[in-house]
Amino acid sequence: MAVGQRVINLFRRKLNKVDRELVESYLDEAGLFLFNQMSFSDQKHAVTVARYLLSEKVDTQGANLRPLIKGALLHDVGKVKGEIAWWNRILVGLIRRFFPRLRTKWGKRGEGGLNHALYVDLHHPSRGAYMAESLGIDPTVVSLIKHHHDEPNERTNLELALLQNADAKN
Ligand SMILES: [Fe+2]
Ligand SMILES: [Fe+2]
Known part of the structure; x- marks a missing residue:
């Protein structure tokens, strides 16, 4: 999803x-x-990721499709509604993209505003x-949620790789 659409x-x-x-x-x-x-924006993102995986753009042959789509719909449930103000969501998105090191530096639990937003984003x-x-x-499905931002490693299975790719593109 384009950044503009996400903001809308x-x-x-x-x-x-x-x-x-x-x-x-x-x-x-x-x-x-x-x-x-x-x-809503996280729900919409989840549906977009799921639809992308169900589309012809992706070869899901050999993948266990149902848990994969469930995982796509639930992968970001750790971001709880109302917890992060919209302006901090935008800042977090920008920091994640352009200043990734600041995420760990500034991300603190229980602190207000942006620090907490970064904490939630990380965890x-x-x-x-x-x-x-x-x-x-x-x-x-729990495992897909847990590992959806992990760097690829020897435990990365087909479903996780598909989800990560779809998440990155949407
Ligand atoms: Fe995520
Ligand atoms: Fe996501």
Whole structure:
């Protein structure tokens, strides 16, 4: 998704019917609970990643598609709605892109504003995985959430590689 579109999405509220149907066709009650607590812009991003993986642009042959799409829909659940102000979301996006070292330097738990926003951005994979695990989400999906920002390593499986690629492009 283009940066401009992401910024516009920060101000919208609700998914349209078609997007909602896609989400509901993949997630059970616990998954929906997690999904619903994300902000609109994170929900929209998740749906865009899922749709990209379901499109012809990606070769998902050999991949376990259902957990992959669930993982796409839930990968950013560690970013809780209302926790980060929209201006800090924009700053975090810019810092992640242009000044990655500042993320660890400035990212502090419990501090106000931007520091906390950076903290959440850094820790959302493990936090999201913990939330999903607590609600009994499929371990394959939990693992996708947990590792979606890991550098590629010998444990990176096909589903994770596909998700990471789709996330980076959307
Ligand atoms: Fe993420
Ligand atoms: Fe993401």
